[in-house]
Every structure is written in C-alpha cells, then in structure tokens.
Amino acid sequence: MSTLGIVALDAADYRLARDWNCDNLLLENHRELETFAYSNRYPNTVEVWTSAATGAHPEDHGLLSTGEHQDWRNPLLEYASKVAPYVLPKDVRVAIGTRLRGDNDDDGAGMAMRQTSHSHLFEPEGRVVRWWPGVTPGEHVSETWHWFNLASNGELSDAELWRRLYGNAGVELGWLQGMAQAEVAVAGIHMHVLDAAGHTFASHPDRLRDVYERVDAMVGSLRDRVGDLLIVSDHGMQVEWIDGDDEPGLHSWRALASTTLSEPPESVYDIRDWVDERADKGRDADRRAVMDTTEEQLRELGYLE
Numbered sequence: 001m002s003t004l005g006i007v008a009l010d011a012a013d014y015r016l017a018r019d020w021n022c023d024n025l026l027l028e029n030h031r032e033l034e035t036f037a038y039s040n041r042y043p044n045t046v047e048v049w050t051s052a053a054t055g056a057h058p059e060d061h062g063l064l065s066t067g068e069h070q071d072w073r074n075p076l077l078e079y080a081s082k083v084a085p086y087v088l089p090k091d092v093r094v095a096i097g098t099r100l101r102g103d104n105d106d107d108g109a110g111m112a113m114r115q116t117s118h119s120h121l122f123e124p125e126g127r128v129v130r131w132w133p134g135v136t137p138g139e140h141v142s143e144t145w146h147w148f149n150l151a152s153n154g155e156l157s158d159a160e161l162w163r164r165l166y167g168n169a170g171v172e173l174g175w176l177q178g179m180a181q182a183e184v185a186v187a188g189i190h191m192h193v194l195d196a197a198g199h200t201f202a203s204h205p206d207r208l209r210d211v212y213e214r215v216d217a218m219v220g221s222l223r224d225r226v227g228d229l230l231i232v233s234d235h236g237m238q239v240e241w242i243d244g245d246d247e248p249g250l251h252s253w254r255a256l257a258s259t260t261l262s263e264p265p266e267s268v269y270d271i272r273d274w275v276d277e278r279a280d281k282g283r284d285a286d287r288r289a290v291m292d293t294t295e296e297q298l299r300e301l302g303y304l305e
C-alpha cells in the first residue's frame with residue numbers, strides 16, 4: 001500500500017521557492033496553483049484550505065472570513081486586534097484576553113478554528129488528516145499566534161519562538177512519515193511555519209530565505225519515506241524585493257502546487273478530485289488489532305489494574 005502524503009504548506013510562495021532553488025518544495029513537477037480571494041482582497045487561509053479539502057466555494061462550505069480580521073501586517077504588534085477574532089468562535093472570545101496573557105503549559109488549549117460540516121477529501125476510510133484548517137481544530141495555528149503575542153510582549157525570545165516553530169514543523173512532517181509507515185492511503189498535514197516567517201520577514205530576504213531552505217531540507221527527508229507527495233499552498237507572500245508586490249507582509253497570489261506524480265492540480269478547487277483519482281482504494285479495513293501479550297501478563301506488567 002502506497003501512501004499519498006499531502007503537505008498543506010501555508011504561504012509557500014511559488015516565485016520564492018523557485019528563486020531560492022527549493023528543489024524539495026518543487027518536487028518532480030510543479031506549477032503556480034490558481035487560488036482565490038472571497039471575503040478579503042487577498043486569499044484567506046481558512047477560506048482557501050477549506051475549499052481545498054472540500055472542493056467547494058466558501059459560500060457552500062460555510063467558513064467565510066468574517067471581515068473582523070484582515071491579514072495581519074505586523075503580528076508582533078497587532079495580534080490581539082486582528083488575529084484573535086480569526087481563530088475563535090464568538091462565544092469563547094471573551095476568555096482570550098486573560099488566557100493569552102501568560103505563557104503556560106496548555107499553550108493555545110481551548111482555541112480552536114472553525115470546522116466545516118461539508119464533506120471533504122479526508123472522510124473516506126483509510127485517509128487521515130491533522131491540523132488542516134477548516135476540517136480540524138488547527139490548534140497549531142492558534143498556538144503560533146499565541147507565541148507571536150508572547151514574543152511581542154517580550155515574554156518569549158526570538159530564539160525560543162523559532163525553536164517552537166521548527167519544533168512544530170518537525171512534529172508535522174514526522175507525523176506524515178509515521179502515517180506512511182502505517183500505510184494509510186492518504187495523509188494530509190498543514191504546516192504554518194512559512195506563513196509565520198513570511199509575515200515576519202517580508203522585508204528581510206536573508207532571514208526568509210533561511211527559513212525556506214530549512215523547511216526545504218525537512219521536506220526533503222520525506223521523499224524517501226512517503227510513497228507519493230503532493231505539496232500545495234493557499235497563497236504566497238508579498239515581499240519588499242519583488243516588483244509589483246505593493247503590500248509586503250500581506251498574502252500574494254503566487255500559490256504553489258508540486259508533486260512526485262505527473263500534472264499537479266491547476267486550482268485549489270481541483271485538489272479533492274485530483275487526490276480521489278490517484279489515491280489507493282482497497283484498504284486493510286478487516287485487519288484486526290493484534291496483541292500477543294495476554295491479559296494476565298499485562299496485569300503483571302502494571303498496564304492493567
């Protein structure tokens with residue numbers, strides 16, 4: 001059974017990936033992926049990822065950007081006013097002021113992104129998804145913004161912030177490798193690190209390039225370990241050094257699609273069908289869980305009471 005691994009690489013910019021020769025982000029075949037903007041001037045993360053998973057327009061999948069949030073120009077300074085409404089359902093927003101003030105072990109706990117009730121590509125038996133906005137609570141996104149908030153208050157050092165962001169990136173890609181060993185048909189993971197980096201380093205090419213190169217190397221480690229790969233982004237990032245990017249730090253239209261298979265999808269709306277056409281069908285659904293240790297032995301070992 002060969003796993004099709006999908007990396008939802010938020011904000012991976014097609015132009016930047018090519019300019020910086022990120023061969024692992026570009027895989028064997030790549031193209032600029034057509035994306036869309038509905039509620040905002042530029043593509044919106046939740047609207048686009050939900051459309052990618054469902055194949056449906058925001059009017060149909062129901063996760064519209066409320067207009068209360070715009071793209072965050074300076075996440076280090078504007079977290080509370082712009083980002084908080086983005087991730088929180090209205091009824092828990094009241095609580096956020098206090099819970100975001102201090103750092104603690106349950107970073108971001110209780111902060112969940114909205115999820116669609118529309119059918120989506122990860123529903124069939126044998127498919128798994130983690131952290132994908134619109135179809136999971138996407139806790140890592142809230143967590144990232146929480147960390148930026150702490151960094152902006154001087155409660156988190158730059159080094160610690162990036163340690164945490166790369167830590168999450170490793171968890172994400174490691175999970176995908178694990179799912180490939182479990183021989184699932186399709187595994188989808190969302191990564192937030194390039195979006196965070198893009199908003200932060202839109203006028204710092206050296207620092208942004210450094211993040212792209214590290215993520216490229218991490219994605220490279222998947223190539224031998226996951227059967228086939230599809231990498232897609234929801235949008236790119238406008239940067240100061242590209243002519244025509246009038247609003248550096250806001251999303252660009254340069255989304256990316258790449259794959260180890262032929263012909264990447266053309267549009268974010270095509271992703272669901274594209275995956276359905278290529279994913280393995282038959283599953284080991286009837287294979288029972290096996291445990292050779294007896295109940296008595298488990299009791300002796302202290303695993304059972």
Ligand SMILES: [Zn+2]
Nearest residue numbers: 010011045234
């Ligand atoms: Zn995004």
